Amino acid sequence: xxTGGSFSRTLQRxxxxxxxxxxxxxxxxxxxxxxxxxxxxxxxxxxxxxxxxHNRFPLHTRHQLLDQSQFLTMTRSKLVxxxxxxxxxxxxxLINIYCGDHDVVxxxxxxxxxxxxxxKTKYLIDAAMGIQKxxxxxxxxxxxxTLMNDAARVLAVRKADISRIENEKQNVKHIIxxxxxxxxxxxxxxEQKSIDALNDKAExxxxxxxxxxxxxxxxxxxxxxxxxxxxxxxGDNECDLFVQVKTGKKFLSNxxxxxxxxxxxxxxxxxxxxxxxxxxxxxLSSVEVLGTFIDFHMNASQLSIVAIDTHDRQPRxxxxxxxxxxxxxxxxxxxxxQLYGDFNVKEKSxxxxxxxxxxxxxxxxxxxxxxxxxxxxxxxDQSYKLLDSLRLTNGPENICYVCSDEVSVSLCNAxxxxxxxxxxxxxxxxxxxxxxxxxxxxxxxxxxxxxxxNRCDLSSGCIEVYNNDGQLQYSISGSPYVPLYITVIxxxxxxxxxxxxxxxxxxxxxxxxxxxxxxxxxLILPRGICTDGKGQVFICGWDSNAVVQLERKQEKIDVIxxxxxxxxxxxxxxxxxxxxxLLVGCDYSNYLLVFNLx
Numbered sequence: 077x078x079t080g081g082s083f084s085r086t087l088q089r090x091x092x093x094x095x096x097x098x099x100x101x102x103x104x105x106x107x108x109x110x111x112x113x114x115x116x117x118x119x120x121x122x123x124x125x126x127x128x129x130h131n132r133f134p135l136h137t138r139h140q141l142l143d144q145s146q147f148l149t150m151t152r153s154k155l156v157x158x159x160x161x162x163x164x165x166x167x168x169x170l171i172n173i174y175c176g177d178h179d180v181v182x183x184x185x186x187x188x189x190x191x192x193x194x195x196k197t198k199y200l201i202d203a204a205m206g207i208q209k210x211x212x213x214x215x216x217x218x219x220x221x222t223l224m225n226d227a228a229r230v231l232a233v234r235k236a237d238i239s240r241i242e243n244e245k246q247n248v249k250h251i252i253x254x255x256x257x258x259x260x261x262x263x264x265x266x267e268q269k270s271i272d273a274l275n276d277k278a279e280x281x282x283x284x285x286x287x288x289x290x291x292x293x294x295x296x297x298x299x300x301x302x303x304x305x306x307x308x309x310x311g312d313n314e315c316d317l318f319v320q321v322k323t324g325k326k327f328l329s330n331x332x333x334x335x336x337x338x339x340x341x342x343x344x345x346x347x348x349x350x351x352x353x354x355x356x357x358x359x360l361s362s363v364e365v366l367g368t369f370i371d372f373h374m375n376a377s378q379l380s381i382v383a384i385d386t387h388d389r390q391p392r393x394x395x396x397x398x399x400x401x402x403x404x405x406x407x408x409x410x411x412x413x414q415l416y417g418d419f420n421v422k423e424k425s426x427x428x429x430x431x432x433x434x435x436x437x438x439x440x441x442x443x444x445x446x447x448x449x450x451x452x453x454x455x456x457d458q459s460y461k462l463l464d465s466l467r468l469t470n471g472p473e474n475i476c477y478v479c480s481d482e483v484s485v486s487l488c489n490a491x492x493x494x495x496x497x498x499x500x501x502x503x504x505x506x507x508x509x510x511x512x513x514x515x516x517x518x519x520x521x522x523x524x525x526x527x528x529x530n531r532c533d534l535s536s537g538c539i540e541v542y543n544n545d546g547q548l549q550y551s552i553s554g555s556p557y558v559p560l561y562i563t564v565i566x567x568x569x570x571x572x573x574x575x576x577x578x579x580x581x582x583x584x585x586x587x588x589x590x591x592x593x594x595x596x597x598x599l600i601l602p603r604g605i606c607t608d609g610k611g612q613v614f615i616c617g618w619d620s621n622a623v624v625q626l627e628r629k630q631e632k633i634d635v636i637x638x639x640x641x642x643x644x645x646x647x648x649x650x651x652x653x654x655x656x657x658l659l660v661g662c663d664y665s666n667y668l669l670v671f672n673l674x
Contacts, residue, residue: 097147099121099123101120159200163183169185171183176194178194416672419461421445426452428449432665434446434604435475442457443458443659449664451472452465458654468494469487470490472485473485473515481498492514493507514528516559516561521586524543525541526540535556539588555575557575561605577601578601581626594626600618600619600620607651614636616646618663622637646660657670
């Protein structure tokens with residue numbers, strides 16, 4: 077401890093001494109020791125023992141050490157601002173260097189090992205001077221606030237998503253539970269029918285047994301009577317005995333034949349055996365879950381969400397299983413649909429009247445439309461206002477949602493499918509060629525089903541199936557028509573297809589086997605087709621100027637939109653899952669029609 081004329085002043089309090097310039101290293105350990113030196117490289121005050129430890133390191137031998145007489149000559153700015161953070165790579169070193177070449181801070185060891193050739197290195201004290209008034213400091217504060225607000229906003233959205241997913245999970249649980257109850261009712265019904273059949277069969281057998289029992293009882297009494305008469309005969313009239321013997325003998329002969337016949341029938345014919353239909357057990361053992369979870373793919377040919385298909389609709393007895401004419405029964409009242417608005421999708425750069433040939437919705441709720449006349453892909457926000465567009469060529473016809481940031485567009489005249497990134501900007505990516513003119517598409521189980529064919533040659537119609545690399549897997553052909561639009565139903569098990577010059581809507585499985593064909597007098601030349609993912613199918617009747625709702629399991633078609641709703645030559649249709657709305661595009665119209673579904 078310095079006294080008298082010593083440079084450092086001390087304050088006595090109990091047994092501890094306090095100094096104007098204490099040793100920084102000892103102070104960190106809770107000791108109060110007077111500093112003897114100050115290291116300009118390490119920015120620490122050190123007592124004599126700490127100086128010796130400091131100088132043990134070879135790299136520290138070049139450090140400039142100041143003695144006590146120089147402490148007061150140090151500028152106050154240097155004393156106010158000095159390094160305190162330790163290097164993560166070299167924990168024993170303070171971060172005291174700034175490298176302008178790499179825009180990083182580091183310690184003296186880092187400088188020697190990693191930044192020895194860097195020309196723009198400074199001591200941290202010099203580099204940090206004036207940072208509080210710098211533009212960089214203000215910018216980083218603003219960016220930090222922005223990030224904090226963005227993180228809070230996204231966090232709120234994620235919390236809402238978690239709540240939504242929980243609600244959707246509960247809804248699916250209810251669907252599964254309802255289906256389980258329905259299956260239980262099916263099996264209860266099958267069980268009851270099996271028991272009724274068992275009772276009927278047993279009743280037939282038992283009724284026959286009751287008759288045999290009655291006949292045998294009568295026979296037994298008669299035999300007992302004959303035996304009693306034979307055993308009790310004691311007279312001398314042999315004629316009476318002879319008659320008894322002969323009549324008894326004849327009765328016994330017939331009775332024995334009858335008993336033998338009854339006994340054989342019991343052994344060979346009248347048995348009850350039951351075998352469970354092996355098809356039921358095989359089917360149940362082959363099913364792993366009650367339904368399929370399908371990605372949210374939305375376009376004019378598809379809108380699939382989680383759905384559990386309970387049972388296929390059975391055709392009416394008066395109709396063939398391959399073709400069903402659906403009458404308009406119990407039509408939906410008009411208040412079921414209400415015009416939300418008509419939205420102009422024409423851009424200033426468009427030279428032609430718009431022709432919306434297809435529509436789809438992305439996961440974020442934005443809408444994509446194909447403007448065939450102006451050969452553009454246009455993007456609308458959730459309020460159906462134009463955001464941006466991408467110019468295309470070769471007659472773009474249809475669009476298909478493929479994944480979270482990519483869609484596919486059919487370029488009909490080029491016989492090509494073009495993939496487009498839908499991130500911040502609409503950007504062309506990869507493509508592949510098809511075997512013929514291509515139109516409607518649907519994406520199912522990592523495969524793209526593409527409607528192909530030349531409308532001048534109806535026999536050329538087919539559905540080509542491609543993998544994610546654009547390689548043809550197989551082709552579905554044999555239809556007398558050229559397919560135009562396509563969607564998926566029944567949790568991805570069946571396809572619904574509309575065709576050129578055909579009034580029919582064809583239902584087929586994923587390998588092309590036709591399951592059924594639907595038609596209706598109010599559905600003439602059907603075009604665009606979509607589903608809400610819950611069993612409802614919406615179809616554009618191009619020549620009937622109508623939009624119909626198909627309910628396969630209730631065997632009916634309802635006209636929900638017509639000319640009185642400004643629907644004229646509708647071609648494109650899409651279900652807006654976010655707001656439960658129906659989007660309709662008509663031929664040669666600049667307006668997208670949007671209807672609320674109540």
